[in-house]
Amino acid sequence: MSDSYRVAILGATGAVGTELLELLESRNFPVAELKLLASPRSAGRTLQFLGEDLPVEAVGDRSFDNVDVVLASAGGSTSKAWASKAVDAGAVVIDNSSAFRLDPGVPLVVPEVNPEAAATHQGIIANPNCTTILLAVAVWPLHQVQPVKRIVAATYQSASGAGARAMEEVKTHTSAILRGEDPKPGIFPYTLAFNLFPHNSPMTDLGYCEEELKMLNETRKIFGAPDLRVTATCVRVPVLRAHSEAINLEFEQPFPVAKAKEVLVNAPGVKLVENWQTNYFPMPIEASGRDEVLVGRIRQDISHPCGLELWLSGDQIRKGAALNAIQIAELLVERHLLKPTTPAFSK
Ligand code: A2P
Numbered sequence: 001m002s003d004s005y006r007v008a009i010l011g012a013t014g015a016v017g018t019e020l021l022e023l024l025e026s027r028n029f030p031v032a033e034l035k036l037l038a039s040p041r042s043a044g045r046t047l048q049f050l051g052e053d054l055p056v057e058a059v060g061d062r063s064f065d066n067v068d069v070v071l072a073s074a075g076g077s078t079s080k081a082w083a084s085k086a087v088d089a090g091a092v093v094i095d096n097s098s099a100f101r102l103d104p105g106v107p108l109v110v111p112e113v114n115p116e117a118a119a120t121h122q123g124i125i126a127n128p129n130c131t132t133i134l135l136a137v138a139v140w141p142l143h144q145v146q147p148v149k150r151i152v153a154a155t156y157q158s159a160s161g162a163g164a165r166a167m168e169e170v171k172t173h174t175s176a177i178l179r180g181e182d183p184k185p186g187i188f189p190y191t192l193a194f195n196l197f198p199h200n201s202p203m204t205d206l207g208y209c210e211e212e213l214k215m216l217n218e219t220r221k222i223f224g225a226p227d228l229r230v231t232a233t234c235v236r237v238p239v240l241r242a243h244s245e246a247i248n249l250e251f252e253q254p255f256p257v258a259k260a261k262e263v264l265v266n267a268p269g270v271k272l273v274e275n276w277q278t279n280y281f282p283m284p285i286e287a288s289g290r291d292e293v294l295v296g297r298i299r300q301d302i303s304h305p306c307g308l309e310l311w312l313s314g315d316q317i318r319k320g321a322a323l324n325a326i327q328i329a330e331l332l333v334e335r336h337l338l339k340p341t342t343p344a345f346s347k
Contacts, residue, residue: 004030005338007329008067008091010082011074012036012047012056015164015241016096019322020071021049027326030333037063038074064089068338071325072096087123092338094125094325098210101126101218108221111327112269113140118331125328128222129214130320131155131234131243136222137293137319138312139249141267142260143223149306150229150250153215157199157234158284160241160316162187167240174238192238199234209234242284243320244313251306260298260308269319270295282313290315291323 007024011017017038024031034049037059046053057063059078064070064086072079072086073096083093083100100106107117108126113136118125128136135153142148159170166187173193176183183191190197201210208216216230237244249255265272273282274296282294293314301307314320332338 002030003333004032005068005333006033006035006066007031008035008037008064008070008086010037010059010063010070010072010078010086011096013038013042013045013164014073015160015167015317016073016321016325018047018164019317020073020325021047023318023322023326025050027330029326029329032068033066035063035067061085064091067091069094069329069332071329073321073325083124092121092123092125092332094127094328096127096321096325098129098214099126100124101128101214102221108218109328109331110136110140110222110324111331112137112267113222114224115331118328119335119337121337125332127321127325127328128218129211130161130316131157131211131232131245132215132218132222133320133324134243134293134312134314134316135215135245135247136219137267137269137314138264138295138310139219139247140223141263141270142249142255142308143225145259145263146251146253146255147225148228148249148251151219151231152248152250153230153232154246155199155211155215155232155234156196156237156239156244156246156284157211158237158239158241158243158316159188159192161236161243161320162200166192170238170240188236192236194238196235196237199236201234208232239284240288241315241317242287242313243316244282244284244287244311247310247312248301249308249310250301250304251308254306255308257298257300257308260310264295264298269293272296272298274298281311284313287313287315289318291319293319 040058076097271292281296297311
């Protein structure tokens with residue numbers, strides 16, 4: 001019998017949590033037992049896994065007993081409250097929140113970029129910010145050919161980044177506006193339907209919001225490039241799921257467009273999508289539900305001889321969150337960095 005693992009999903013009822021559940025099933029992750037954890041609001045609900053209804057439990061002191069790996073996606077404060085308890089109970093925590101990402105003792109991992117960092121974990125592995133993951137998957141293969149000096153990014157971020165209730169808000173607000181009503185914002189600070197606004201994460205003294213600084217600090221950590229220059233403007237757009245990014249890259253030397261395309265066609269986790277005759281390039285609606293980051297519009301920056309421009313769309317819930325976390329768990333299994341339990345989950 002092959003090895004299998006006792007898994008807990010913290011935040012199982014959320015947008016990322018439900019995707020984690022689906023991915024464990026569709027990618028045949030070797031699950032011995034599965035625990036679904038959320039807030040007391042969800043206790044008593046059930047969610048399906050492999051055709052079986054599993055109960056959702058309110059997270060509590062004994063939730064991590066006999067658990068090998070915790071996939072956490074319930075926000076930073078919940079992770080801060082529970083991650084060390086899970087580690088003390090013997091589990092490895094793969095955390096989707098920002099709580100531990102810049103902690104020097106916590107690896108920040110994108111499996112296509114820095115899988116080796118996972119081996120250095122001391123109980124917690126952080127899953128990067130969604131826009132950072134998408135950027136890293138697209139830019140890292142180019143950075144391997146010629147180090148990038150500076151990245152200028154503008155993001156077009158969907159509602160899904162703010163969770164399931166934010167997605168619902170965009171839908172209900174869209175319907176309300178179409179009925180001639182004036183809906184009041186609830187999850188977001190302003191109405192997103194038929195609108196857009198600079199990212200709603202807290203503003204810092206630098207004039208950058210936290211989301212923008214995540215792109216700077218997390219990209220540096222993942223790339224192992226502490227001096228890399230990154231600047232970003234992050235914007236929320238009324239798209240349900242999948243984020244898009246316009247990215248300008250500056251290299252030491254000119255980076256031929258043909259070479260960049262050749263590199264990206266062969267890059268793990270990337271799909272090149274371009275038809276210049278029909279202006280067909282990555283779109284969030286086509287990135288939704290897909291594993292790959294769609295990259296296109298690769299062109300020479302006419303304002304700089306060593307500049308390249310590209311455009312991408314990637315599923316924020318999938319590669320930007322749940323898929324990346326599952327890939328980290330798979331990496332731990334492949335590299336024997338998790339202790340197994342048997343037998344496998346069966347109906
Ligand atoms: P619940 O559904 O019970 O509120 P999203 O990112 O889509 O908003 O989802 C957030 C997830 O985190 C949900 O599963 C939510 O559970 C869970 N969650 C939020 N706050 C807590 C908490 N204090 N303790 C445990 N889980 C929480």
